Amino acid sequence: MIRWWRKPPCWRLASDAYPDYTSSIAPGGCCLPVLRCRISTGSPRRIILSENKSRAPKRVRNELRFRQITVAAKTLVAENFWRIDFIGDDLAGFVSPGFDDHIKVFFPDAVTGELHLPEVTSDGVVWKEGIRPVSRDYTPLWFDGVKKTLTLDFYIHDGGVASSWAAQAQVGDPLAIGGPRGSMIVPEDYAFQLYVCDESGLPAFKRRKETVQGGVRKLFAFADEASGSLYLDGLNGIDVSWLGSGNMHGDRLLALISELDSIQLPHDDYFIWLTGEGEAVKQLNDYFVLQRGCDENFVRAVAYWHQK
Numbered sequence: 001m002i003r004w005w006r007k008p009p010c011w012r013l014a015s016d017a018y019p020d021y022t023s024s025i026a027p028g029g030c031c032l033p034v035l036r037c038r039i040s041t042g043s044p045r046r047i048i049l050s051e052n053k054s055r056a057p058k059r060v061r062n063e064l065r066f067r068q069i070t071v072a073a074k075t076l077v078a079e080n081f082w083r084i085d086f087i088g089d090d091l092a093g094f095v096s097p098g099f100d101d102h103i104k105v106f107f108p109d110a111v112t113g114e115l116h117l118p119e120v121t122s123d124g125v126v127w128k129e130g131i132r133p134v135s136r137d138y139t140p141l142w143f144d145g146v147k148k149t150l151t152l153d154f155y156i157h158d159g160g161v162a163s164s165w166a167a168q169a170q171v172g173d174p175l176a177i178g179g180p181r182g183s184m185i186v187p188e189d190y191a192f193q194l195y196v197c198d199e200s201g202l203p204a205f206k207r208r209k210e211t212v213q214g215g216v217r218k219l220f221a222f223a224d225e226a227s228g229s230l231y232l233d234g235l236n237g238i239d240v241s242w243l244g245s246g247n248m249h250g251d252r253l254l255a256l257i258s259e260l261d262s263i264q265l266p267h268d269d270y271f272i273w274l275t276g277e278g279e280a281v282k283q284l285n286d287y288f289v290l291q292r293g294c295d296e297n298f299v300r301a302v303a304y305w306h307q308k
Contacts, residue, residue, distance in 0.1 A: 055269065056297040057186040062095055064125075064181050066106075066117045069150060071173045078231035079224075080156045080199070082166045083141075086175065091148040098183030099211070100204040100275070100302065102137040105152070106176040107165050109133065115176050133176075136162045137304075139204045140180070150177075153203040153231075184300065191215035192270040194263070196256070196284060198222035198248060200304040201275035206232050208273075218263075220256060222248050222276060247307070248280035257287060271298050278303035 067090035075083045096103070108115050116131045142151040154166035188211050195205055195218065202223060209232065217238045221228055225242035229235065243256060272294060274284045285301035288294040 053297065055187055055190070057184050057271070057300060060097065060183050060185060062097075062180055062183060063093075064120055064179065065090075065093070066120070066176060066178045067091060067094070068115060068117065068174060068176050071169050071171050071175070072149065073171065074169060077153070077233075079227040081202075081227070081231050082154045082156060082169075084152055084154060084166060084169060086150045086152070087148060088150075089148060091143070091145075091150055094143055094145070094150065096140040096143055096180055096183065098180070098185060099208040100201075100273070100300075101140055101180040101183050103140055103180050104135050104178040105138050105162065106133045106135045106178065107161060108174060115174055117176050118178075134161050135178075136160075138162070139207065141203055141207055153206075155199045155202070186271060186300070189213040189215070190269050190271040192266045193273075194218045194220075194270070195273045196220045196275065197273075198276040198304075199228075199245065201302075202228065202231055204275065205273075209235065209238060215269075220259070222246065222252070248276050253280055253283065256284075260287070265292060265294065270294075272300070274299070274301040275304050278306040 067088060069086040069088035069091065071084055072087040073085040077083045106115065106117070116128065116133045118125045118127045118132075120126075138152050138154075140150060141153050143149070154162060156163045156167055192215055193212065195201075195208070197205055197219075198221070202221070205219065205221075219235070219238055219240045220243060221240065222243045222245065224245045228242060229240075241259065243252065246252070248256075272288055274281050274288075281301050281303050285299060288299050289296050
């Protein structure tokens with residue numbers, strides 16, 4: 001975990017995270033500058049402290065293992081979304097209890113096609129011959145422990161290592177993964193739940209929506225409605241605002257903040273999940289914690305990629 005500002009416990013910085021946008025490539029592959037906007041951080045409007053700390057998300061540690069897997073099937077499930085199923089005996093013992101878990105995906109050498117895996121020793125992770133392959137973070141969508149199959153969804157865009165690999169992947173191609181090293185266990189039945197993401201967070205939300213229960217459930221998605229709704233495939237009971245694909249900054253972020261201002265937040269039993277580009281996610285986290293006075297234990301802010 002990289003600490004680059006003082007952040008609440010639920011803030012996670014996923015460096016080079018899913019999907020694999022380069023530092024200056026926004027979703028869809030267009031190069032955009034980071035448009036920063038200022039959100040007032042004056043006196044909090046009100047303090048919303050949860051009375052039931054036992055309902056707070058809890059982090060668990062998983063055994064760190066590296067596994068080699070093989071492409072078993074590939075399906076285009078929506079515009080720019082490839083679903084790839086993997087198989088492999090190394091998947092025995094794989095676990096992913098958190099809906100927004102991330103695994104490290106290691107890609108073959110672009111020249112030789114070789115996969116380089118490290119060893120886990122008492123001294124930590126050791127890379128053989130000092131070779132460390134290109135990797136990106138992805139959310140496990142489904143896992144079948146009996147069949148030893150793992151499913152990942154790849155959002156395709158220009159200029160990405162993982163996107164290029166996924167677009168060209170064929171049955172039988174090898175890949176390697178590590179983790180998830182840790183998982184956040186989040187109760188599924190909060191009375192009020194609010195989610196913000198772009199295309200990079202849709203796979204995690206897709207996994208979440210299959211088990212989430214009860215109360216008010218809202219999704220604000222920086223994604224196109226046609227492809228986003230097709231990808232999520234059913235949003236019964238979830239109030240969705242489609243904000244269009246593209247950057248999460250400037251006027252677009254201010255428009256979201258204006259819409260959030262109109263929402264009455266409860267004093268207890270709520271969960272807020274914020275993902276997408278790092279700077280935008282930080283500003284949204286500040287909005288909820290500093291301006292709206294939400295309990296930081298129930299606001300999970302995760303940077304999935306970064307524009308620099």
